[in-house]
Amino acid sequence: MAEGTVAEADPGHRLVYRARLLYDPEVAQDAPIRLAWQITPLGGVCKLVLTHDEFPGETATYRAVTSGVPP
Numbered sequence: 001m002a003e004g005t006v007a008e009a010d011p012g013h014r015l016v017y018r019a020r021l022l023y024d025p026e027v028a029q030d031a032p033i034r035l036a037w038q039i040t041p042l043g044g045v046c047k048l049v050l051t052h053d054e055f056p057g058e059t060a061t062y063r064a065v066t067s068g069v070p071p
Contacts, residue, residue, distance in 0.1 A: 004032055013039050018054075026060040033061055 004019025015037045022028045034054040040047040055062040 007034070008036075012041070015039075021061055021064070024060070024064065027064050030059045030061040031056050 001023045002017075002019040002021050004017055006015070007018050008014065008016035017035045017037075018032045019035060020028065020030065020032045033052055036051045036053070038049040038051070040049075052065045
């Protein structure tokens with residue numbers, strides 16, 4: 001679904017990944033974006049926040065993820 005590299009890793013707290021998404025032919029043509037997961041422990045569970053950014057404009061990838069991550 002994606003190919004890229006880990007840009008930052010703080011196990012249990014944060015993961016930043018630069019990736020090109022591959023799940024759709026139009027999206028796969030776009031430049032890589034940044035995906036950042038912020039992990040906040042909350043007792044026996046965790047809150048996970050995913051942020052997509054560093055889009056070069058309103059690309060197919062931008063349009064695909066503005067409503068959330070596709071299933």
